[in-house]
Amino acid sequence: MRLLGTRPSPFTSKVRMAAVICGFELDLVPTDTAEEGATLVGTNPIGKIPALVLDDGSSLYDSRVICEWLDRSSGNLLIPQILAEWSQAKRIEALADGMTEAAMLTLYEVRYRPEDKRHQPWVDKQWRRAHRSLDALEHEVRSLGETPNLAHIAVASDLGWLDLRFSNELRDRHASLARWMDHFFAAHPELAAHRPAA
Incomplete structure (x- = not known):
């Protein structure tokens, strides 16, 4: 199977870690979303990564959908099936991904909008969203067990991206999460190999 994505993408990272578990x-196909190339939009009309091309030629997109497919295809090795544990894993995934989406919007504002067009109150709002999510994650990760599941890889991939793009926001303001991430990757080198990277 081929995975259209990029090494820095936290959502590509999450799928790659899920595939290991x-x-x-998965064969990673480096994909530039800015170009909206025929391969990408032919696989995912939305033009976003990650997108998974299955062996029969069909495709799946959105990291959450791909992770669900990997889990079902493996006999539920990734997502807990007991309701309380499922709820925890999916809640943490949504929280971690939401944090990253907010932080990404601030990056895009700086990267793609001319300085005189930037709206600082909007940027500040996104950072408030991200930091509220990180505060909540500091409590959530304490309850995670040792065996990696969807919650672990969502947090690890999203924190890995934050560390790559905004290291001070993670390591200065949320040091306990940085320590959790470092410990997780040290304990699971097979997953650390797929953390977001430049």
């Missing part, structure tokens, strides 16, 4: 090998 579920026992799948």
Whole structure:
């Protein structure tokens, strides 16, 4: 199977870690979303990554959908099936991904909008969203067990991206999460190999 994505993308990272847990090998196809190339939009009309091309030629997109597919195809090795544990894993995934989406919007504001067009109150709002999410994650990760599941890889991939793009926001303001991430990757080198990277 081929995974259209990029090494820095936290959502690509999450899928790659999920594939390791579920026992799948994915061939990463580096994909530039800015170009909206034929391969990408032919696989995912939305033009976003990650997108997974299955062996039969069909495709799946959005990291949450791909992770669900990997989990179901592996006999539920990734997502807990007991309701309380499922709720925790999915809540943490949504919280971690939401934090990253907010922080990404601030990056895009700086990267793609001319300085005289930037709206600082909007940027500040996104950072408030991100930091509220990080505060909540500091409490959530304390309850995670040792065996990696969807919650672990969502937090690890999203924190890995934050560390890559805004290291001071993570390591200065949320040091306990940085320590959790460092410990997680040290304990699981097979997953650390797929953390977001430049």
